[in-house]
Amino acid sequence: MSVRLKLTLSYAGFLMVAGGLLLTAVWAFILRYVPDTERGLLGVSPNRYLLVRTFFPAAAIVLAFLLVFGLLGGWLLAGRMLAPLTRITDATRIAATGSLSHRIRLEGRNDEFRELADGFDAMLTRLEAHVAAQRRFAANASHELRTPLAISQTLLDVARNDPHRHTGELVERLHAVNVRAIELTEALLLLSRADQRSFSRENVDLSLIAEEATETLLPFAEKHGVTIQTSGDVTLTNGSSALLLQMTMNLLHNAIVHNVAEYGTVQVNTASRRKSVVLTVENTGDKLTAQRVSTLTEPFQCGTERIRGDHAGVGLGLAIVKSITEAHDGTLTLIPRAGGGLCVTVRLPAVGR
Structure with a gap:
């Protein structure tokens, strides 16, 4: 019945x-x-x-x-x-049927049916935004992966049509293109791993993570004339040490790459609050608008013109940071600095010492 x-x-x-x-x-x-x-x-x-x-x-x-x-x-x-x-x-x-644009918009007093309808509408809104983001990501990823493959195909066609051409330069260029394709693939796998939250958790000190990331990238920073300054307290949180290290490395790498040409600085600070721990990475650089900053966590977005060279990224740095932060039940905040550059704040749940 x-x-x-x-x-x-x-x-x-x-x-x-x-x-x-x-x-x-x-x-x-x-x-x-x-x-x-x-x-x-x-x-x-x-x-x-x-x-x-x-x-x-x-x-x-x-x-x-x-x-x-x-x-x-x-x-x-x-x-x-x-x-x-x-x-x-x-x-x-x-x-x-796949149509996510329809909304119930139930009118009347706030009863159980109204709460159910409003909750369903909110779920559809989030699902529609998520599907749209996934479609953009798939399109961008396909484009980015197609680029190195197309370059490799062109180089191989040139070598086949000119068998007497010196192969040393060809090998070097193919090697660079292949390295970029591998980096992009690894970044996509890391992003998928963070989104699925398929990792084990343990107590992690963010201050030690920041120190390790700074020591690793210090030669890279010196090569580009950027000074890194670190400070902070013991900041304990629960999560994956490897993913949190990757998150901090991405933040530092972006702060070094997207900096001023000479005498740039990067400030890394960790702080402990009552119920959360905070990691802040602040760098000098070009002036950014609030609208531009709001798009930086989207896959394959850059704050300035795309960088080429030995430190070229794949456009997933801050997207990975956002996914890792959300996988650890944290929040990510990006604020443009008045004098140029960016201030990135990662807030994660704290645990007792």
Whole structure:
């Protein structure tokens, strides 16, 4: 049976029980005031016999009326009560076909159906944004992966058409293109791993992670004339040490690459709050608008013109940082500095020492 029919039978049944109890109470009340002085046929008082002949047919008519009224009224009331659920069901069927733009937008007072509809609309909004982001990511990833393959194909075609060409330069260029393709593939795998949260957790000190990342990238920073300054307290959080190190390395690498040409600086700070730990990476560089900064965590986005050379990225640095941060139940904040450059703040849940 449908829910509407069940509710209708429930309403009608409740009305019948209530009517029956009411008639029983009326019968008992009237019976107290009927004199029982004379004994008639079968030892029953004529007054009471007359009462039975009069009361019970009327009671049966009343119960029949209550049954019909309960069924009709219950059917109408159940339909009215379940109308919002019908709209929600229709929206789920539309979403099941792949159309995520439809919204219920249920009106009326804030009851359980309104909360369910609003929650479903919010879920559709997030799902639509996620699907759109995944489609953009797939398109960008395909484009980025196609580029090194196309370059390799062109180089091989040139070598095949000119067999007397010196192969040393060709090998070097193919090697560089292959390295970039490998880096891009590894970045995509790391991004997928962070999104799926398929990693083991342990207590990690972000200050030690920051020191390790700084020591690793210090020669790279010196090569590009950038000074790294580190400071901070012991900041314990729970997560993957490898992923958090990769997150910090990406932040430092971006801060070094996207910096001023000479005398650039990068400041790395860790701080402990009451319920969270904070990692801040701040660097000098070109001036960025708030609108531009809001797109930097999208895959294959760069704050300035794409950098070429030995430190060329694959455009997934901050996207990986965002995924790792969210996988550790944290938040990522990017704010452009007034004098140029960027201030990136990672806030993660703290654990006791």
